[in-house]
Amino acid sequence: MEVAAARGQLFLAGRRLIQSKRRRKLLGDLLAYAVLLLLSVVILIPPLWMLSTALKADGDVFLYPPKWIPVPPHFENFRRGLTFRPFGRYFLNTAIITSLAVLGQLISSPLVAYGFARLRSRWRDPLFILVLSTMMLPSQVTMIPVFVLFRLLGWVDTFKPLVVPNYFGSAFFIFLMRQFFMTITPELDDAAKIDGCGYFGIFTRILLPLAKPALATVAIFSFMWNWNDFMGPLIYLSSESKLTLTLALSRFTGQYGQTAWNLLMAVSLVTVTPCVLLFFFAQRYFIQGIVITGVKG
Amino acid sequence: MAVEAQLSRIQEQVRARPRGALSPQARREERFFFLFISPWILGFIVFTAGPILASLFFSFNIYDAIQPPRWVGLANYRNLFRDRLFWQSLRVTSLYTAGAVPLGIVLSMAIALVLNRNIRGVSVFRTIFYLPSVISGVAVSLLFMWIFNSDFGLLNYLLWKLFHIRGPAWIMNERWVIPSLILMSIWGIGGGIIIYLAGLQGIPTELYEAAEIDGANWWSKLLRITLPMMTPVIFFNLVTGIIGSFQVFTQAYVMTGGGPHNASLFYVLYLYRNAFYYFKMGYASALAWVLFAIVLALTLLVFRSSSAWVYYEAVRG
Numbered sequence: 150m151e152v153a154a155a156r157g158q159l160f161l162a163g164r165r166l167i168q169s170k171r172r173r174k175l176l177g178d179l180l181a182y183a184v185l186l187l188l189s190v191v192i193l194i195p196p197l198w199m200l201s202t203a204l205k206a207d208g209d210v211f212l213y214p215p216k217w218i219p220v221p222p223h224f225e226n227f228r229r230g231l232t233f234r235p236f237g238r239y240f241l242n243t244a245i246i247t248s249l250a251v252l253g254q255l256i257s258s259p260l261v262a263y264g265f266a267r268l269r270s271r272w273r274d275p276l277f278i279l280v281l282s283t284m285m286l287p288s289q290v291t292m293i294p295v296f297v298l299f300r301l302l303g304w305v306d307t308f309k310p311l312v313v314p315n316y317f318g319s320a321f322f323i324f325l326m327r328q329f330f331m332t333i334t335p336e337l338d339d340a341a342k343i344d345g346c347g348y349f350g351i352f353t354r355i356l357l358p359l360a361k362p363a364l365a366t367v368a369i370f371s372f373m374w375n376w377n378d379f380m381g382p383l384i385y386l387s388s389e390s391k392l393t394l395t396l397a398l399s400r401f402t403g404q405y406g407q408t409a410w411n412l413l414m415a416v417s418l419v420t421v422t423p424c425v426l427l428f429f430f431a432q433r434y435f436i437q438g439i440v441i442t443g444v445k446g
Numbered sequence: 447m448a449v450e451a452q453l454s455r456i457q458e459q460v461r462a463r464p465r466g467a468l469s470p471q472a473r474r475e476e477r478f479f480f481l482f483i484s485p486w487i488l489g490f491i492v493f494t495a496g497p498i499l500a501s502l503f504f505s506f507n508i509y510d511a512i513q514p515p516r517w518v519g520l521a522n523y524r525n526l527f528r529d530r531l532f533w534q535s536l537r538v539t540s541l542y543t544a545g546a547v548p549l550g551i552v553l554s555m556a557i558a559l560v561l562n563r564n565i566r567g568v569s570v571f572r573t574i575f576y577l578p579s580v581i582s583g584v585a586v587s588l589l590f591m592w593i594f595n596s597d598f599g600l601l602n603y604l605l606w607k608l609f610h611i612r613g614p615a616w617i618m619n620e621r622w623v624i625p626s627l628i629l630m631s632i633w634g635i636g637g638g639i640i641i642y643l644a645g646l647q648g649i650p651t652e653l654y655e656a657a658e659i660d661g662a663n664w665w666s667k668l669l670r671i672t673l674p675m676m677t678p679v680i681f682f683n684l685v686t687g688i689i690g691s692f693q694v695f696t697q698a699y700v701m702t703g704g705g706p707h708n709a710s711l712f713y714v715l716y717l718y719r720n721a722f723y724y725f726k727m728g729y730a731s732a733l734a735w736v737l738f739a740i741v742l743a744l745t746l747l748v749f750r751s752s753s754a755w756v757y758y759e760a761v762r763g
Contacts, residue, residue, distance in 0.1 A: 189574045257485045264482030290738045294500035317489025348478045377583035379696045395584040417585040428580040440644040
């Protein structure tokens with residue numbers, strides 16, 4: 150009797166525990182959703198405000214209290230903003246610099262990474278540590294002599310200083326590609342070797358085709374960094390016709406006396422659109438890149 | 447499985463054989479190694495190692511990039527330590543670092559913990575949180591200039607509307623400019639969130655199951671399992687965060703120009719001005735070397751302290 154009663158009580162207690170646990174999980178989830186939704190709103194307010202301001206009539210920009218939804222939306226702000234300065238030209242300049250830079254990284258970084266991932270040498274580990282330590286080096290330390298070098302070469306006020314260094318690989322992308330190559334089994338290399346492939350053949354025929362996701366990550370990050378780069382163009386470009394989007398944007402403020410925020414926001418929106426689109430369509434590669442370099446670092 | 451493991455061990459032994467004297471094959475492989483990494487070696491010499499040494503040399507000279515450099519010994523460094531603006535820029539940058547880096551780590555870690563609760567729609571939230579990192583740079587600086595505007599800015603409007611607080615002039619106010627920029631940096635912590643989330647998902651679930659059997663509650667699981675397991679990731683983000691915040695430039699250049707009254711004169715902004723405004727390249731090189739020394743010292747400090755608080759598993763996967 151007593152045993153049965155005790156067992157019954159135990160059963161009830163167990164069920165109560167499970168129920169309360171489930172209830173707590175549900176409560177926790179609801180709380181989590183509330184927090185996440187609130188944060189999402191806070192994070193989305195600035196970009197929405199950008200859009201809202203970009204579509205406002207000149208007179209409505211300084212309205213108090215501000216109007217969130219501009220009626221009617223002034224889409225002509227985009228045309229006005231973009232024709233106020235030769236932004237078409239700047240868009241093209243930025244696209245040229247960025248695509249040449251991305252190409253450079255795609256050619257050089259995997260090549261170097263293959264060496265570090267697959268070919269054995271007594272120098273490999275010490276040199277790889279050197280690669281990693283350059284990632285920690287603030288670029289400002291080398292900025293002045295590099296500028297002096299490019300001036301000697303007569304490259305100041307051309308796109309070359311912004312493009313050419315990308316053809317020597319960058320520590321971050323070398324690291325990223327190497328990590329990816331390490332995940333590919335070396336047995337594939339051995340098989341290719343037996344079939345008469347040299348080191349270069351293994352690289353181009355076996356590893357590169359398999360490394361497409363990592364290559365996409367390299368392309369995306371170098372696109373974003375070059376597209377958004379400000380200090381580089383600021384130091385090297387001076388001719389009005391050679392400016393990049395970020396450089397032109399930074400000179401936009403106060404041009405009308407008082408800043409024309411609606412036009413400024415319209416042009417800013419156009420500037421960030423390629424990166425945002427890229428992000429939405431290639432999110433997986435973004436996340437992969439951040440995770441590879443951030444967690445396993 | 448066992449056979450495979452044995453096979454790979456034998457393969458490794460075969461590979462490891464040519465140690466002392468290199469076989470012709472190994473020598474050939476080494477040549478190819480250098481061939482493949484030659485772009486990096488060349489780039490390292492021309493764009494990193496050479497410039498580091500050149501910058502050290504310039505820092506002992508007066509150099510305006512037109513006249514040849516003139517040797518002045520330690521004069522640049524001596525002037526630097528007497529330079530009020532140097533100390534100001536150091537103060538501003540340290541203040542910003544001390545605020546933005548810990549706050550960023552705590553907040554992104556907290557958000558990652560919330561995201562890690564196996565709830566639906568995580569990927570949507572992840573997208574939203576990372577969005578600001580995609581549009582960083584000049585456009586964001588301009589956007590926040592507009593949001594921080596004291597009379598017509600969104601922030602002060604919302605503060606008044608929601609809490610009846612009359613907001614300060616934000617970036618136009620000497621005391622508020624650094625907090626404003628820290629606030630702005632918090633908006634862009636999405637990258638950190640993704641890193642922490644990936645780290646959290648890598649913690650073996652057995653650990654939690656074992657702890658639950660021992661009757662551990664949420665709090666003790668956080669303190670005893672989650673945080674210790676996450677210390678390597680936190681450590682990495684601390685190092686990169688410090689290095690990054692000592693390099694803040696765009697926001698200061700675009701939004702405040704270092705003002706008001708040099709209250710946001712970030713270190714790199716001051717360096718840039720000396721180099722490319724006043725063409726005091728020698729002095730700017732001294733600034734660059736001090737920056738290098740500071741970043742190196744801070745990194746080493748964090749590394750040194752890491753053995754006390756970073757937990758590495760005995761066997762790393």
